[in-house]
Amino acid sequence: MKTFDILYSVLRYIPSAIRMESIIVGLAIHIPFKQYSHFYRIKNTRRVASFDDEYNKDFFHMIMEGLSYDLDYSHEEQFEYLFNDKKKRFTDIQHEDFLDTRISYLANEFQFSPIESLQTSDEKVKKDLKNLQRMYLYYDRPKSERITKTEVRNLLSKQLNSYNLAHITKSPKIYDDFGGNNLYDYQINNSILIKAISFDYKRINQLSTELKNIIYDLKQLNTSNISKIILTRNDNLESLPQKQKLAFDNFEIKIKNIEAAKKLKIDLIPLSELERTLNQSKS
Template identity: 30%
Template sequence: MNSKTIFYTICRYVPDIIRGEFINVGVLTFIPELGKSNFQKTRNLTRVINFDDELEMDVLKALLESLEIQFNNRFQPILGKPPTPDYLKNELVYFVNQIQFSEIRALNSSTVEEDIKDLHDMYLYYDQKKSNRINADRVKRLVSKLFTLNELKDVDRRPNEQNVFKQHPFDFSVSLKGETLLIKALSFDYTNYNRLYTEIKSFLFDLSYFKEMGYENIKVVINNTSIENDSEKLAYDLLSKEVDVYTVQQFAELLNGAEIQRTEQLSIF
């Protein structure tokens, strides 16, 4: 199957440019070979209101609807030459105030619809019903996709490190800025929180073993969540005392080289 290039960028609402805080409100994709661009706006505007209680909702709705009109169209496919993000760059140059777009990134895709859905799930996570949210396997898939998006070559998707029971508890090892990281993918989206606590207790046991063996560069990546209920808070507190914990969104920012503050920014993604 021939691959296509998906250029994508994240639309962000920035209430105060000086503070630099933002919340994701849309995902814009552009596929030159298909002559197609698409803007998907967030359906969960309640989170935006909670993020900025001074928001003029009618203004934001109008801006997002105008982006749909501007980008949800088809045009002549670009054939015979390498695809470039110039179309998006030219269209987005004026968005520098309360509506801003992230850096344009490229993904070579042989499964276009699936990869676009992954982008939406990653950056517009709260648009999904609770029953449809992300389990640990889905977190693992999205983390793997992040490595592909960032063109990281030195990634092991089946690390050999074994725990005391000869199991392989880690999902990835990756070389980042000259350091090798071991990564565990977890989800807090459990209806039965006893299962979550059992999984965390098991991983903390493994973590203690690996630290005794001299492994220090271990990270945990969880589903995008604002840690709102008591069960999630307890799970996060137990883990974060022993290891760095990132949401998928935060891990994406880490791979992009951004300086992030894990605890303070949990509530804004």
């Protein structure tokens, strides 16, 4: 089964350079092998308006339209657009740096995340594209159609596979105190542990229990051979209920305390920053 990469970048809207609070408003996709590119924009713009009380609807719409103009292309359209300029504008659609050239000009209020890659195949590409949308444009969908924690782990797996890492172990043999559960999803080069977590629990009691367990396990972990732990979390935290936001803030504080006590680097990041974080470990 032939595999190929989906390249993607997440667009965040940051209305204040001082507060640096952000909301995800788009997802740029590029598949060089398929000569395909698309910009998926947020549909529920009322969330943007409630996030920023100085939201300029016309300016926001102009940015979204501009990105669609720069990014929306499918090889299957080539004959339809044979006699206009669209095919000419996308002569570099097969180039690996296509996406970077299309999004690197944005800054200030609108910022794209570092480009990530996800390994897929002809059989799975449609599902993977759908799950990326469900992951990052999470609140555009009804609750029954939102991405699950298992599907997030699936994306994590595909993302790691696309990096062509030399030494990667799935479900490393690091168990809880009772020997029943694998505590981490992946181990890289025997020195980096990765675990996917979520803050999007409907019930605060469930979230509290999971975070307490993670903190306890981190404290008990034998770190003699471990240099870093990466906890990949869901994006869209700006829309969490207040109690879940408070739990996230407290969790970050406790992680910092564990880092200091165990002299261990612990990164709590969205999945869209995974490759950059791993590259930082090499330097």
